[in-house]
Amino acid sequence: MSLFKERQYLRIRVDREADDSLWMKCKACGELVFKRRVRENNNVCPSCGEYFFLTAAERIDSLVDPGSFEDLTERIVTDDPLAFVDSQPYRERLREAQEKTSLSDAIVIGRGTIEGVPLILGVMDFRFIGGSMGSVMGEHICRAMEAAMAERRAFVLVSSSGGARIQEGMFSLLQMAKTVTVRRRLAEAGLPFVSVMTYPTSGGVQASIASLGDILIAEKGALIGFAGRRVIQQTIAQELPAHFQTETFALERGQIDRVVRREDLRAELALALGFFAGVR
Amino acid sequence: MSLFKERQYLRIRVDREADDSLWMKCKACGELVFKRRVRENNNVCPSCGEYFFLTAAERIDSLVDPGSFEDLTERIVTDDPLAFVDSQPYRERLREAQEKTSLSDAIVIGRGTIEGVPLILGVMDFRFIGGSMGSVMGEHICRAMEAAMAERRAFVLVSSSGGARIQEGMFSLLQMAKTVTVRRRLAEAGLPFVSVMTYPTSGGVQASIASLGDILIAEKGALIGFAGRRVIQQTIAQELPAHFQTETFALERGQIDRVVRREDLRAELALALGFFAGVR
Amino acid sequence: MSDERTLDLLEAKIEELRQLNAVEGIDLSKEIARLEEKLQHLRRKLYENLNDWERVKLARHPKRPYSLDYLETVFEGFYELRGDRVTGDDRALLAGLARLDGRPVVVLAQQKGRTTEENKERFFGMPRPQGFRKARRAIELADRFRFPLISMIDTPGAYPGLEAEEQNVGATIAESLQAMAGVRVPTIAVVIGEGGSGGALAIGLADCIVMLENAIFSVITPEGAASILWKDKDKAKDAAAALQLTAERLLALGLIDGIVPEPLGGAHKDFGKTADALKTEIVRRLSELSALPANELLARRYARYRGIGRFVLAPIPTPDALPPAVDAARN
Amino acid sequence: MSDERTLDLLEAKIEELRQLNAVEGIDLSKEIARLEEKLQHLRRKLYENLNDWERVKLARHPKRPYSLDYLETVFEGFYELRGDRVTGDDRALLAGLARLDGRPVVVLAQQKGRTTEENKERFFGMPRPQGFRKARRAIELADRFRFPLISMIDTPGAYPGLEAEEQNVGATIAESLQAMAGVRVPTIAVVIGEGGSGGALAIGLADCIVMLENAIFSVITPEGAASILWKDKDKAKDAAAALQLTAERLLALGLIDGIVPEPLGGAHKDFGKTADALKTEIVRRLSELSALPANELLARRYARYRGIGRFVLAPIPTPDALPPAVDAARN
Numbered sequence A, B: 001m002s003l004f005k006e007r008q009y010l011r012i013r014v015d016r017e018a019d020d021s022l023w024m025k026c027k028a029c030g031e032l033v034f035k036r037r038v039r040e041n042n043n044v045c046p047s048c049g050e051y052f053f054l055t056a057a058e059r060i061d062s063l064v065d066p067g068s069f070e071d072l073t074e075r076i077v078t079d080d081p082l083a084f085v086d087s088q089p090y091r092e093r094l095r096e097a098q099e100k101t102s103l104s105d106a107i108v109i110g111r112g113t114i115e116g117v118p119l120i121l122g123v124m125d126f127r128f129i130g131g132s133m134g135s136v137m138g139e140h141i142c143r144a145m146e147a148a149m150a151e152r153r154a155f156v157l158v159s160s161s162g163g164a165r166i167q168e169g170m171f172s173l174l175q176m177a178k179t180v181t182v183r184r185r186l187a188e189a190g191l192p193f194v195s196v197m198t199y200p201t202s203g204g205v206q207a208s209i210a211s212l213g214d215i216l217i218a219e220k221g222a223l224i225g226f227a228g229r230r231v232i233q234q235t236i237a238q239e240l241p242a243h244f245q246t247e248t249f250a251l252e253r254g255q256i257d258r259v260v261r262r263e264d265l266r267a268e269l270a271l272a273l274g275f276f277a278g279v280r
Numbered sequence C, D: 001m002s003d004e005r006t007l008d009l010l011e012a013k014i015e016e017l018r019q020l021n022a023v024e025g026i027d028l029s030k031e032i033a034r035l036e037e038k039l040q041h042l043r044r045k046l047y048e049n050l051n052d053w054e055r056v057k058l059a060r061h062p063k064r065p066y067s068l069d070y071l072e073t074v075f076e077g078f079y080e081l082r083g084d085r086v087t088g089d090d091r092a093l094l095a096g097l098a099r100l101d102g103r104p105v106v107v108l109a110q111q112k113g114r115t116t117e118e119n120k121e122r123f124f125g126m127p128r129p130q131g132f133r134k135a136r137r138a139i140e141l142a143d144r145f146r147f148p149l150i151s152m153i154d155t156p157g158a159y160p161g162l163e164a165e166e167q168n169v170g171a172t173i174a175e176s177l178q179a180m181a182g183v184r185v186p187t188i189a190v191v192i193g194e195g196g197s198g199g200a201l202a203i204g205l206a207d208c209i210v211m212l213e214n215a216i217f218s219v220i221t222p223e224g225a226a227s228i229l230w231k232d233k234d235k236a237k238d239a240a241a242a243l244q245l246t247a248e249r250l251l252a253l254g255l256i257d258g259i260v261p262e263p264l265g266g267a268h269k270d271f272g273k274t275a276d277a278l279k280t281e282i283v284r285r286l287s288e289l290s291a292l293p294a295n296e297l298l299a300r301r302y303a304r305y306r307g308i309g310r311f312v313l314a315p316i317p318t319p320d321a322l323p324p325a326v327d328a329a330r331n
């Protein structure tokens, strides 16, 4: 088990070392910023405050108590049941994503503690084919909830997903049904589920598991919605407000409980989970 | 029991004979119409189709199978716990209403059948202090639901009420809590409740029992809403659409299942209740 | 209560003298003591034996502590949960988790605004359908995790408006009531200010209802009753008396369970003391209710609300003098 | 399927000859028989072995029978229940009670429009949040009274628009799914035309999913997939094949339970026959499911959806060549 923990951190390190320049240019403010400072700052631009994507490993690092995380992400991969080929074979696309991220698919699950409160954590990784949900992500989300039930822990899911994994066709769509079915059992078991929505939480993920948290927390800068801005404009040519599907839009419309800055998310989760510490 | 049934019909007759002119002028079209024709036509103007109020007895007559109705309205009256006096003592107001209607309060409950389907029926009478809900009406609604549970019958409530009986103060307000509490038990017992909303179903009645039917049917010409047009305009001086709180307004906004003409209500209830005939 | 300002002035004067006393070294302590005695006397005269209309004005007093004040003192760590998951988030009816004496609870809290700006946001404390839907959601959360539920009531009533009616405000009140009727945890409602009609009751169907001494709870505002029944808005004072809307009267009528005393002049005269008294009361009530198993709790709640109503068996004389055989029909 | 018009023309000509035959007394029966043979041959050639894209076009065919057509034939006495009790009534997703072979059931039915007017009302069969909330309400009704639930799926997908997003359409789909996951009655979903994405699945999480022979069920429209994955809208045909969205393929993949055959050329060529076949199928499936006690039904449903997914254990080569010890972590 100790080997395993080490591996997890190794994986993160590998990923970080893959960047070979020391500086990066912020897309938002245009400043040249020192990469290490960005990383130390939770991938927030030290100059303008813009949030950059966190990898799953970085997100986990930013949330759990140091050394507490045990990876439960079994290295399963889709068997490509449709033998899908678009501009590129799906298997190739998968291999590229796996090589880029050192992940088997777009989610990492595991157990850990946040300020001492035990939980099962799932974190999506947007780099992996847009964080899309296919058979493997659906399976991991279910296994995470099953672990939460077996160990009487809270479940926290950090979403970052464009929606369905088109290349898995109906297998992908049905992951909505699958995760919702298991989520129902989690509720029956009386265990809390906190859903954290980040940029982006959309499509099939938003229309299933991510929206069914007992508490819904949006990270500042999140995008929350079902149909994308482009799809809506293409289909019905509708004018959309500037803050459409932002966390502010969602909060105003009663869709989420709270908006939290990235640097406060850890404390926020500790606070939220603390209320449920006695219910198990 | 047969005496009892007779009395019910007697009561209706008395009420009808109280009118001493043969003709009436329709408020809507201005036509002079023969009263008996109006009555035979379910209190619908034979000239323009305008609906006039139905007394509870007339409504019951128009719905149940002839001879099937057994009155369960125990002759209880409020003991005027606040000893309320406004421009007139409440006791006096009550006595006048009782004399005018031959009812003890603003509702009649009983058992009967509609096209052979057994049910417990409650019908409000708007003539009695605007069909307002005080202790007695709340009690009768609860007793009706209890009878439905005891006899495994469906419950149908025909509402016609301006809301709370102000003269009974908090006793009146709390009838909302009382009826809702018993309604919940009716649901747990698996018995169907069809709520029929007529002109008007408003205030505390709309904000409690009347809105909690398994099926909500509005009679054509109904008024359905919580706060009255005048209250809204006095409080916030808001422009209101012409069809505000009409059955069409409610249907468009998803507040009711169906709109039914008065002459079709009997068949409608038989149809609706028919689906539940096997669930008991 | 127009004498209230005189009292405030006197109070300020005493404070000035006290500062003078300290700074200049002149001994004014005797004079101050005498003035304080006088002040206390005037206070008693003004605030003891308030009539019902004065209570109404006290319940609506602009300085009166609101829900958020109690949330910060009676409870710890209010963790707000926002939104109805449907169309919006109501700022006149708040919901969230909090701790009471260390124990997690779900709180529903009606909140008025202090400033014009805030009142615009909070619709003067009048909840809209969004608020009642949020309440129902919070009640379901309490049920799922067995958190006790505490409601703080302080509203003139549900917001009357087109948008509210469009979103079926009546039905949202009914559904909040139904959720409260069935929630399998102890529930306590506290009327801290104005308990206005259905909008207040929506979160008030509880195992225990307590009121602050100067709070009111009524089926309609005195002004509304005056305008409907007396056809004269200026009869609000008469209506206030007729409606029996004070804590004292409602306790006497058996409709509430307890009264939390306030300092002379109202809760705002000594907020700390009021909050302490309220906390003691809620903690005590909750500990009593928590001792009951859920099914007994629900059975008691059922019996309580099923039993509300005052009536007598009384055959009515009708023109054709029917025999008083009605009661037999039920046997 | 541009040859479809030729076939229609030939069919019309045969009918004309038949009438001539009858009226004038001229014997054309041999010629007619020969033409009919020819027609049948051409039909087979055209409709047998349809490719996936042709199926898509058939599933969306403007003459294809819609839910209301089946409601009038497969079911008796559809008693519509309208409204979500919140903001409106969706006309693209209908709900109500009906009888199936005399037995009361709850029906959910996605409904496209035939005319421009009707399509405006029904948003081209794309349900809005109002529809999914109504679905949830109807599912709860089915649960409360133990009515079996039958869904008829026929939608391009949920309506994409500002108002839908404002009313949290994604969450309404999630909640409809969750209600279907837990409803304690047999549930059957029938895809009669287009099964478009989450908007279709929202009422499709059933104990048994059957599809009409020419219906489709897909995670995304072929056009959408083409535009996203091929960056070329004209690749819809390729996308249709790649997505494996036909009844036949989905049955082979084990994701649906059965296929109801259609007449050559599609359900609209012989609606009566299609409806009969569909009714027989639903009645048979329902009678099988009804034999199961509720807890077993729910356990089977749970196992079915929990088990959906295709993956293998396969350690991935990583730059630092980690040992394939991952599976051990779960033991």
Ligand SMILES: [Zn+2]
Binding pocket: A026, A027, A028, A029, A030, A031, A045, A046, A047, A048, A049, A050
């Ligand atoms: Zn920047």
Ligand SMILES: [Zn+2]
Binding pocket: B026, B027, B028, B029, B030, B031, B045, B046, B047, B048, B049, B050
């Ligand atoms: Zn007329």
